[in-house]
Amino acid sequence: MNEMGERVGCGERKSGETSVVVGLGELLWDLLPAGKQLGGAPANFAYQAQNLGARSAVVSAVGDDAFGQEILDALVGFGLGTQHVALDTQHPTGTVSVELDESGIPNYIIHEGAAWDCIQPSPELLKLAESCDVVCFGSLAQRSPVSRATILQFLDSTRAGCMRVFDINLRQSYYDAEIIRESLRHADVLKLNDEELPIVAKLLSISDSESNVLMHLLSEFDLDVIALTCGGEGSVLRTPTEESVHPGVPCAHTEDTVGAGDCFTACLAMGLVRGEPLHMINDQANRLASYVCSRKGAMPPMSEGIGAS
Numbered sequence: 001m002n003e004m005g006e007r008v009g010c011g012e013r014k015s016g017e018t019s020v021v022v023g024l025g026e027l028l029w030d031l032l033p034a035g036k037q038l039g040g041a042p043a044n045f046a047y048q049a050q051n052l053g054a055r056s057a058v059v060s061a062v063g064d065d066a067f068g069q070e071i072l073d074a075l076v077g078f079g080l081g082t083q084h085v086a087l088d089t090q091h092p093t094g095t096v097s098v099e100l101d102e103s104g105i106p107n108y109i110i111h112e113g114a115a116w117d118c119i120q121p122s123p124e125l126l127k128l129a130e131s132c133d134v135v136c137f138g139s140l141a142q143r144s145p146v147s148r149a150t151i152l153q154f155l156d157s158t159r160a161g162c163m164r165v166f167d168i169n170l171r172q173s174y175y176d177a178e179i180i181r182e183s184l185r186h187a188d189v190l191k192l193n194d195e196e197l198p199i200v201a202k203l204l205s206i207s208d209s210e211s212n213v214l215m216h217l218l219s220e221f222d223l224d225v226i227a228l229t230c231g232g233e234g235s236v237l238r239t240p241t242e243e244s245v246h247p248g249v250p251c252a253h254t255e256d257t258v259g260a261g262d263c264f265t266a267c268l269a270m271g272l273v274r275g276e277p278l279h280m281i282n283d284q285a286n287r288l289a290s291y292v293c294s295r296k297g298a299m300p301p302m303s304e305g306i307g308a309s
Contacts, residue, residue, distance in 0.1 A: 021135075032256070033098075046136075047266075050079060054134070058081070098258065105257055129154045136165040184223070229264055244282045263298075
């Protein structure tokens, strides 16, 4: 919605223009059984959006330590800039201990007091907010009042027509009803999974069928699109007037599922920016998410996956 209360769509760009896409929030090392991998949903999202043709930026903070320098080097290696990643001399670089079950499903232990809990506002961030076409944010980085205030200020500073994607990403106990409500008020697009939907419904006191909960959220928060992912069972994309249901794409061999949801979100956002039909977006998102599951870590080389059809 713009300041006049008119719907401005999902950030469609003119043909040939490159979208400026921002991943806003946590940036960390996922400490996997096979070794550490660069992680954090916003960074994963930015990486995948860039693979799909965007000009991506990561907004976060790392510690002034060895892990932090390794993250900065890794971002450069992935082709992502570090201009908007602050160096925090008071807090360590974030880490998450990740355990995988027999199916490759991760369990996360997210360590507190990290640099990304202390993302500070700056004139440069406000300029980025005013110029970006898509911003993706979640609930996890809002566990800290400091980062939450910066995230909300960034969202409030985006231009009319910028697509604000709330990838809810519920982790441990780092969320509550107020964080969810305020984030939804700032969002145009909501992405969540089938485990998160009943939690959100309970927090917001919505008691109804899955389909009706989605319609309630679309209406109450004036959302353009909701994406409900169901792991290997596919996904549902819902707008106020249209629905696309996809059965999912089987993965012959799952290495791990870390980052698959973030890949789906990036495909969703880029498809919406380009004005693609829902069914096309849903198919591409499922195919690339399945490809990520077949590779180790959240940021595998994507040339083979993007070429899949």
